[in-house]
Amino acid sequence: MLIEARKRAILKAVVQEFTTSAVPVGSQILANRYFLNLSSATIRNELSNLADLGYLVQPHTSAGRIPSDQGYRYFVDFLMETEPLPRPVKLFIEAQVQGAPADGQLFVERVAMVVAAVTHNASVVSAAYGPRARIKHLDLVSLDPQAVLLILLMEGNLLRQQVIEISQPVEQSALSRLAGRILKNVAGQDREEVGSLAERLIPGVENEVLSQVLVLLDHFEQGAETLVVHDGVRNLLKQPEFTDTARLHEVLEILEESRHLSALLRQLIMESDLQVVIGSENVTEQLRSCTVVLTTYGPSGRLKGTLGVVGPTRMQYGQIVARLGAVARAASQRLAEIAS
Amino acid sequence: MLIEARKRAILKAVVQEFTTSAVPVGSQILANRYFLNLSSATIRNELSNLADLGYLVQPHTSAGRIPSDQGYRYFVDFLMETEPLPRPVKLFIEAQVQGAPADGQLFVERVAMVVAAVTHNASVVSAAYGPRARIKHLDLVSLDPQAVLLILLMEGNLLRQQVIEISQPVEQSALSRLAGRILKNVAGQDREEVGSLAERLIPGVENEVLSQVLVLLDHFEQGAETLVVHDGVRNLLKQPEFTDTARLHEVLEILEESRHLSALLRQLIMESDLQVVIGSENVTEQLRSCTVVLTTYGPSGRLKGTLGVVGPTRMQYGQIVARLGAVARAASQRLAEIAS
């Protein structure tokens, strides 16, 4: 699996050169810019070798080499150096994230904006609100004789609402009391434990409301409603790999269909805290020409949101990984403050 | 201003033909498909005339004609026939909108999806929550000794939240009582009237919270936080006018910057209930090659949301106006149900 040192150096140089120039890189350029003590002929031999090993490909016979997905994989696993953050970028991230709104929805949107801005690619961010998130607050509001609105404040400061249909009117004051009672049993506990409280909660006429609330708590528990947001599609337009709009169309299909998107993120929910899915490694057909970089954020071990970058396989991995990580750290910190 | 009947008919034919074919239309095609009793030479004369009048332009000397912005304007004002809704489209709109979630945010997203789907263009939808919307519910939640969260349920079922910093701890029970008292004075009333209640509301230690709540009510009153959502950018990619990604980039700059977007909508907030802004009529520089079609929705006269389509000037105006209107009606109806 490991390849010898000089090949590694050359592969690394090819990736670095190609990710910035977007032009297939030839032996000449490598000899001049990276390996002054080697002739282009030597490098040609090495390049040919790396191509045989599957790390590089040639667009056509007389062109330079570009990294294959396997080449990028090797680069990411063994060669990549995470770039230090330029000071302005660091300041931008801190300012934007520390000033992010407490509102969970707006927070996620802000984070998505920042990721897109600092990585110059499309971003994908899901809310820090997983299947085991806690309920911080709960309220019942009488809308009309037939309907009650359940308002939930989840960890991560996400507000959810759901209408409950009822057969007979219930007073607002009774609803408030009921909400208080439910909350007392629910607040701070995992929603998974909530179901078992059904019998302990003394019913009355409010039984109807109660039972429906419990169903809804269960529903939100499944995380089916996970909030996912994307931004920065305009950045992709600048990349030469997307001058062909057909490619972009495929990617947009994924990004704009939030159900696809949340499915995608769920699929990739990570063992490691950084995941790089390169080109053909993507399960999603439409992302085969893209790389997805994912990490998590969230103040506690339990409360995890996803934070990702979607771009062409030719991306500046070192830079993007570093910047994504920086945003994740800032977001976690900010979230700890506001969603204490 | 009015032009003679035959010229009108020809202009209409040119617009219809061009909006569907995307190819400059020549005298031949018009003679064969629209004016069997006229020779192509006659039509050539008329075309030349219409071009002199500014309604048509020629991409180059030996090409057919395409409508100018002025030509589209004339078409929209005098010639356009709104197309009847095909049954499947009607059913789709009804199903999707009647099944739309009660949650204001999700509702807007759903509507944006529907508009994009039925118009095959990009959509822009703002929440039905104007500067004079009412507060349906209000709650105060103790986060920690230093912070209280204000939760607002606005008309249109939009939930808003804001953190309030406090100097000394307040009990949750006290907060609940306070929220109830504020709500009693505020619910169902225009927020504009709320300010005057400040003195009537008897303060205590909760005075600090109260005063901040009033400031925030004021803040939300300004509608600065209007929710704007867009969808269907992928539809634009199919249009030949956007094969050049530079054009698309301009448009995306507007769509993806929600502050630009809400400014745009506010600018265009309408006297009439249908507004068509064609190409160079757009104040926004980046939309000069686009048409924006806007209408409003909302159950009452007071509660208005915006609902729009963004696409190339070459769009099927009759169809799009009809479909946008249908979505607006459906959305108004659904909103009346859920946000009663």
Add this chain to the structure above:
DNA sequence: AATTGGCACTCAAGCGGAGGGAGTGCTAAT
């Protein structure tokens, strides 16, 4: 006076070949 057939003219788009150039692969020399 409006319409029309005829005709020369224009110009974008498509095609094909030539030349340039970047880059390779191979071979033989170091």
Add this chain to the structure above:
DNA sequence: ATTAGCACTCCCTCCGCTTGAGTGCCAATT
């Protein structure tokens, strides 16, 4: 093992040619 040299490949661009759709104008027709 490295490298200079060289023939070869193939993309890209430019150029000129052809094609064809469409125009504009004029003279003839109704």
